[in-house]
Amino acid sequence: MEKTYDPRTIEQALYQEWERAGRFRPTGQGQAYCIMLPPPNVTGTLHMGHAFQDTLMDALIRFQRMQGANTLWQGGTDHAGIATQMVVERQLAKVGKTRNDLGREAFLEQVWQWKAESGGQITRQLRRLGASIDWERERFTMDEGLSHAVQEVFIQLYREGLIYRGKRLVNWDPVLHTAVSDLEVISEPEQGHLWHLRYPLVESEGYLVVATTRPETMLGDTAVAVNPQDERYQHLIGKRVKLPLTGREIPIIADDYVDPAFGSGCVKITPAHDFNDYAVGQRHDLPLINIFTVDASLNDNAPPAYQGLDRYAARKRIVADLKQQDLLERIDPHSLTVPRGDRSGAVIEPFLTDQWYVRVAPLAEPAIKAVEDGRVRFVPDNWSKTYFEWMRHIEDWCISRQIWWGHRIPAWYDESGQVYVGHSEAEVRSAHGLPAESKLSQDPDVLDTWFSSALWPFSTLGWPAQTEELKTFYPTQVLVTGFDIIFFWVARMIMMGLKFMGEVPFREVYVTGLIRDAQGQKMSKSKGNVLDPIDLIDGIDLKSLLAKRTTGLMQPEMAPKIEKATRKEFPQGIPAFGTDALRFTLASLASTGRDIKFDLGRIEGYRNFCNKLWNATRYVLMNTEGHDAGQAGGEMHLSLADRFILSRLQHTTAEMTRQLQSYRFDLAAQTVYEFTWYEYCDWYLELSKPILSGEHSREAARRGTRHTLLAVLESILRLLHPLMPFITETLWQQVAPLAGIEGDCLIERPYPQRDEALIDPQAESEIEWVKTFILGMRRIRAEMDISPGKPLPVLLANWRAEDQQRFNASQEFIEFLARPAYVDWLEDDHAPESAIALVGEMRLLIPLAGLIDKDAEIARLDKEIAKLEKNLQQSEARLASSGFVDRAPAEVVAKERQRVAEMQAALRELKAQQEKISQL
Structure with a gap:
């Protein structure tokens, strides 16, 4: 055995041996226990959230395997439609090509080639983490079996009237030209402006002032709303205003959505470009006017002067024109939350398009009951409230995406626009008696990746075929996941599991907290505070760490700040800690449901x-x-x-x-x-x-x-x-x-x-007595600065017969570890000046005369006391300064106060010790 522990020499070779020997396969014996790995993106790399959750899942699997369960940790990856398509499109851009140059089929071949060559990085990293996944059963959401399952579910839901096509407002990425889910939108505060615009009244003199952070959208306004209880505007409800720059007149309506205390109390309503306005528009039957193209330029519904302009170029011209016409009241600085696509970085636009939807309410009802009656249990239980809140206010689910990589929607259109759904064009023609000469075109859209992920607990086990794995391992035991996807993934798996399997997909949902940095901030690339688990395992030098944190920033101007913070926190880079130390750290921090400072x-x-x-x-x-x-x-x-x-x-x-x-x-x-x-x-x-x-x-x-x-x-x-x-x-x-x-x-x-049979309370009690005895002597040595090797005389007072029995039974241990010169059992309390420790009610006395140099020890303590008093004075002065207390972060102030309390306690101890020695 090597003298020193070096994880680099053991970890990878050991994992390869486990995998080669098939140690992760189900044994076929014992009670079934299955965990589904939340499928990471095939484009992804391991981040701290993955490392945290995967450590907990692996701990459960290994624990259950050792307890004799027939364990399966089902792994696999998600095809990550948008992310993967972007990766391949960037590769094409380097050689001056686009996906349109290749065409759909050739482009998809290129994607599959990339997946085969480069798509396994995160699974390699999972192996580094020690994840005992049954890799022989690894699945991919685009493999043949899962693709068949996705198609079956879509067709069945469509035939039952639970999938339909409709025109609704969606999150639209104007760079990627597709709808995206809420989870693919990063909303962070940014500094912007609030424009106050004047809308002239039609029936009388004057105007209403509305405030907006997106003045270009005014061209699509179809009403101005006020609160029905707002006395300032009750006389105007039902009247009209002139929409500047357009020549249109729009109504003034009353709606409780309006906050009378915000701005002027008047709100412009743009139903085709704002989700809240869309809801208002539905309540008041307002027209929806879409003014944008797919790339967020102004379309033919805008006045000719603005058509074809990018939204931000249009904003500048509109503001200038409003100012020229004296319709711009003022512009205020304003902090606002800006939604950006997590892949493109582009500002997301609410956009009115035709999309495919799942009618969710009929699926949600049994999923709510499954949690209410305990068939699915959340750990900790408070997350069930979040689940119920989402599920009881659920809206239909947009499942179509305007990209090429993914499960193509199995729908075909004839020349009149009639839609036909089936497994293939041939099946559609046969089922509906369509002649061969009639032209059919397949829907170009693909399904949201969350759609295939919702089927993961049963599609990975072979559904729709009734496989042995499906019979054995469905339903699974526990899902380990983060709170942020309770709705996006957890709820949808419960709905789909109940719908297609007649049973919940898992019995328990263990909801983890969020991994934050040491200051409690969320880890994000834009903040430059992300920690890579592999860097913690292998170590990384400062130069490489700086490069990783500042390359590809959405806001490059943040690089100097990130570099400065990184140099301060990791002046020498990050040393190699090994996988086991990382895993044990993550487990030790896993307090139920709480966010974690790493x-x-x-x-x-x-x-x-x-x-x-x-x-x-x-x-x-x-x-x-x-x-x-x-x-x-x-x-x-x-x-x-x-x-x-x-x-x-x-x-x-x-x-x-x-x-x-x-x-x-x-x-x-x-x-x-x-x-x-x-x-x-x-x-x-x-x-x-x-x-x-x-x-x-x-x-x-x-x-x-x-x-x-x-x-x-x-x-x-x-x-x-x-x-x-x-x-x-x-x-x-x-x-x-x-x-x-x-x-x-x-x-x-x-x-x-x-x-x-091995539980021995008497032995535990007696060793605790021995430990107290030894620790008492060690404490006195430390306090009096007596050499650990110097034998000490020990006097014992106020003892009982039980103490003598215990001493005799453990004398060998005490003599070896505490080194008493001798032990005297006193019959009374008369003893020379001594240091005292308690062993239960017995007093352990160490006579100090002759053991220490009294003058030298007092001089040493004088120096320590003086140094501590100086530091204490500085810290107390800092806390007395209002500038420090008011401006420093709360955690810094709290830490300084704790330091003062610790120094005050240490000072009392030193002075008491000095007083005791001076009396010798």
Whole structure:
């Protein structure tokens, strides 16, 4: 075994061996347990959200596999229609071509070629993370089987009247020329303007003032709205205003949508270019006037002077013309939320187009009941309220996209526009008796990728065929996902599962929080605070990190700020921590449903935990290899320490099982960490030393301790394996043969189970007494700056017979670890001036006379006190400054106050210690 832990030498080779040997396949034995991997985009790379959720899923799969379940972690990728098409179109642009130059069929061939050559990066990264997915069953949303499932669902829903085509308002990307979902729209605050426009009254003198952040859309206005309770305008309701620059007259209407306190209390209504206005327009039967082309230029519905202009060029000319006609009241600076396409970066326009929709309400009703009656349970439960809120106010779902890469809609049109839906043109002609000479054209649109993703829990298992996998693993046990796609994905899977399988797709939905940076900010490329999980695993130098964070920014002017912040946070880059340290960190942060601040200090601490485990194993191997550890039989005596650690192991095992079953990964990580680090490594390994090296130890006692060292370590490795698979597998293969355990891999070993026969409350109580005794002596050494190797006289007062019994039973441990010069049991309380520690009610006294140089110690304390008082004075002055308290971030002020409190407490301790020494 290597002296030092280096994750780079073990992780990738070990994963390849697991995969080669088929360790991730279902066994076919035991109760079925299945998790569906939320399919990442085939164009994507692993981000911290993926790493977080995938760690939790893998922990559950490994835990259940070790508990004997027939596990399947079903993996695969999403074809990511828009993102993938953009990747390939950019490649074509480099050689001066467009997709239209190639034509649809040739372009799709190019996409498939890209997917074959470059589309597997994220699955390679998942392997780096240790994800024990059954890769032999990997699926792709565009593969033949899933494509067939998508087609079947579309046709059935259409025939039942649940899919229809209609003209509605959608999010439109004017660069990509397609509708996009809300999840593909990033809305962030930007600085803009609020234009106040004058709309002249028709029937009387004067005008109404309306405010807008998009003055170009006024050309599509069809009304001005006021609140019906607003007394300023009640006399104008039903009257008309002249729409500037157009020659049209539009009505003044009353609607509760209008906030009388905002601006003038008058709102322009543009039903074809604003979602709220669209709703108002529907209530008042207003006409819808679309003024934009697909690339957001002004069309023929605009006045001739503006036709053909880009929307922003039109804005400048419109504002100038309004100003010239004295119809511009004023322009105010205004902070607004701007929706941009997450792929193109273009400002999204609400746009009126013909699209395909799913009539969702009939599907939503049974999906709501499934959560109400507990067939699907959200963890934590509060997310069910979010689910109900969305589902009870659900609107029809736009499922068509105006791109080429995706599942093409199985609909054909004749020359009159009549639509026919079927599996193929031949089937459509046959079913409807259409002659061969009649012309049919297939709908050019493809389906939203969320449509195929909604079928994922059953399409990946072979539906519509009734496969053995479908019978065995549907419904699945748990879905691990983020709150942001409860509606977009979770709700739609429940609806589709109930509709086509007659059963919910999963029993539980574990909703994770959002990974944020150390300051609590959301990670985003635009902020330059994204952490790449692979960089945390392998490490990255500062130059490379800066390049990753500042390349391809939507706002290049942010680069200097991002570079400065990165240099401050990572002056040396990021060191390599390894996969296990990252996974354990993510698990330890997984408080139920809460957002998570990711701090490199945590992962560094868990890298140290890996080192601790590695070194502990080396100690165990050095003391057991070539020695009798009881595997061949023979007398075996378990010491008090042996019985203590075996008993504590049973509590830890039960607690780990309970926490993993209830999705409290944070508490599971804390439980196994504290047992491994503090109880096994810090205490038991030290307690084992006097037995293994003691001159008077019997061989039966040595044999018992060697056996316990191996047995408990082997159990620790199994307990840790779901969270830290690589280091545990590596160490287990060293430990298992010495412990007499057959088998060649940990991944298939059973998870530890609590053994009631090994629970020993008396041993636990007695070792706690020993620990208190030793820690008392160590604390006095530290406080008085006494060398750890110097034997100390110990006086014991206010003791009971039980204390003497415990001391006699554990004297070997106390003498080895605390080094008392002698121990006197006092019959009364008379004792020289001493430092005191309590062991229960017993007082442990260390006479200080002769142990320390009184004058030197007082001088040392004087220096420490002076230094601390100076720092305290500076911090108190900073907090007394209103400039600091008012302007510094709240967390900085809170941290400074905490620092002052800590310095004040330390100062009290030092002065008390100095007072005690001065009295000697």
